[in-house]
Amino acid sequence: MKKWMLVVGTMLFSFVATAKPIAIVGGTVHTMGPMGTLENAVVLIDDGKIVLITSKSAVPDDYILIDASGKIVTPGLFGALTSLGLVEVGMSAGSIDSSVVHGEERANPVSSVGAALDVQYGFNPDSTLIPISRVEGITAAATGISRGDYMFNGQGAIVSLSGHFDSLIKTNAFMHVDVSSNVSDSHGGSRAALWVSIEQSFAEAASIRKVSGFAAYMPRMEWHGMTTRPDAEALLSVLNGNMPLLFTADRAADILQVVKFKERNPSINVVLVNAVEAWRVAEALAQADIPVILNPENNLPGGFDQLGATLTNAARLHTAGVQVSIGMETHNIRLATQHAGNAVANGLPWHAGLASLTINPARIYGVDELLGSLEPGKQADVVVWSGDPLEVTSHAEVVFIKGEQMSNETRQHKLRDRYMKLNQQTPMTHVRP
Missing domain, CATH: 3.20.20.140 (Metal-dependent hydrolases)
Incomplete structure (x- = not known):
C-alpha cells in the first residue's frame, strides 16, 4: 500500500485521515517518560494510542507519514x-x-x-x-x-x-x-x-x-x-x-x-x-x-x-x-x-x-x-511544534487527541473572516455566518 506524506508547515493544512495509523517522523521527541528525549525519532500511532517510539527510521507500510524534521514533538x-x-x-x-x-x-x-x-x-x-x-x-x-x-x-x-x-x-x-x-x-x-x-x-x-x-x-x-x-x-x-x-x-x-x-x-x-x-x-x-x-x-x-x-x-x-x-x-x-x-x-x-x-x-x-507522556499504550495526545514550545515565537502546528488530528479553527478565526468581508447592503447582525 502507498504511504502518504504530510509536510508540516506554518500555515493551515488539510487534515490527516485518522482511519489509518499515523507515523510522526524526524522530530526531536520529548517523551516525558522513561525514554527521555530522542532525536530524529519516529512516533507510531494507531487506534488512538501510542504504539511505538523509536529512534529508528523504518516505518511499517500503510502508515500516513507526518514529516516533523527540525521540529519538536511533545505530549499534549x-x-x-x-x-x-x-x-x-x-x-x-x-x-x-x-x-x-x-x-x-x-x-x-x-x-x-x-x-x-x-x-x-x-x-x-x-x-x-x-x-x-x-x-x-x-x-x-x-x-x-x-x-x-x-x-x-x-x-x-x-x-x-x-x-x-x-x-x-x-x-x-x-x-x-x-x-x-x-x-x-x-x-x-x-x-x-x-x-x-x-x-x-x-x-x-x-x-x-x-x-x-x-x-x-x-x-x-x-x-x-x-x-x-x-x-x-x-x-x-x-x-x-x-x-x-x-x-x-x-x-x-x-x-x-x-x-x-x-x-x-x-x-x-x-x-x-x-x-x-x-x-x-x-x-x-x-x-x-x-x-x-x-x-x-x-x-x-x-x-x-x-x-x-x-x-x-x-x-x-x-x-x-x-x-x-x-x-x-x-x-x-x-x-x-x-x-x-x-x-x-x-x-x-x-x-x-x-x-x-x-x-x-x-x-x-x-x-x-x-x-502526560508519550509511551506505548498511552492515549495518543501529541503535539508537533514549530520550535521550542516554551518560546513565544513557537506555535503548535499539529495537535492530535486520541490519534485524531484536531481542527485549528477557532471563534477568533471565524470572527476575523466574518468581518473581513463586510456586506454594506445588509447589516452584519442579519448575516448568518
Whole structure:
C-alpha cells in the first residue's frame, strides 16, 4: 500500500485521515517518560494510542507519514486548573457553571458546604474556549468551579479538549477549597472560623467511615451534621485518598497550615494552589510531599498575602524537591507555555518547565497512566511544534487527541473572516455566518 506524506508547515493544512495509523517522523521527541528525549525519532500511532517510539527510521507500510524534521514533538499539554467547559464568553452566555451562589434565598438542600457539587453535569464540550486553548497545544485539563459562596468548590473533572461529547476523562477527580484572604463572610469572615469548619466537615466524613456497611445503611440514618449527607460522602472519597484536595493559599503562614493539615490527615492527597509565597516554606512542602500548582508570573504583591511574590518561585520550589505544575485560569490557559517559559528564564530547568505542563499535572490527578507522556499504550495526545514550545515565537502546528488530528479553527478565526468581508447592503447582525 502507498504511504502518504504530510509536510508540516506554518500555515493551515488539510487534515490527516485518522482511519489509518499515523507515523510522526524526524522530530526531536520529548517523551516525558522513561525514554527521555530522542532525536530524529519516529512516533507510531494507531487506534488512538501510542504504539511505538523509536529512534529508528523504518516505518511499517500503510502508515500516513507526518514529516516533523527540525521540529519538536511533545505530549499534549495539560491545563492544571481551569474552568474550561464551564464558562463561556460574556453577554448571552447563559448560566455560568464555574460559579455557585449560596445563601438563605438560594439554599440548596443537597449541600451546605459545597463538597457534593459535581461539575460533570455542567461541562459543555462545545464551549468556544476549548478550541482556543487546543490550538495552543492543550489537549486535556482539570476543570472545576472557580468561585462561589460555599466553603468547598465542589468536585472537579478531568476533560479532553477534543470537543466531542465523550470528553469526560475522569469525574469526581478533585476537591477544592480556598484558605487564602478570599475567605467570604459565609465562612465567618476569618480563618479562625474557616479552618474549624474544614476540620468539622472531615470529622463528619470520618464518622460515617466508621459505620460498618454505611453505604446501605446511610439512607435510613438520621443526619444532624454541619454538612449534608451527600457532602460527607464526597469528603469521604477525599479522606480515603481517592480524590485530591486542592488548597488555594498564598501567604507562608497559610501554606504552613496546609502542611499541618496534611500531617494530621496523612491519607489525604493534598495539593497547594497559587502559592505565591511557597518558596519561603519550600522545604516543608517537599518533606510533606505536597505538589504545587502555580502561576509563576506573580512578581508584585497583589495584597498582604503576597508580599513575597517573586518570579523565582517555581525554580526555588523545584530546587527544594517540590513537584511543580503550571497552567491556571480559563480564558488565558493558552498562555501556559509562556508562563512556563518565564519560569525557565528565572531558573526553572527547561525539562522541569515542560514537565510542569504535561506529566506533573497528570500525576496530581492520577491519570498519568493515560496522559502526560508519550509511551506505548498511552492515549495518543501529541503535539508537533514549530520550535521550542516554551518560546513565544513557537506555535503548535499539529495537535492530535486520541490519534485524531484536531481542527485549528477557532471563534477568533471565524470572527476575523466574518468581518473581513463586510456586506454594506445588509447589516452584519442579519448575516448568518
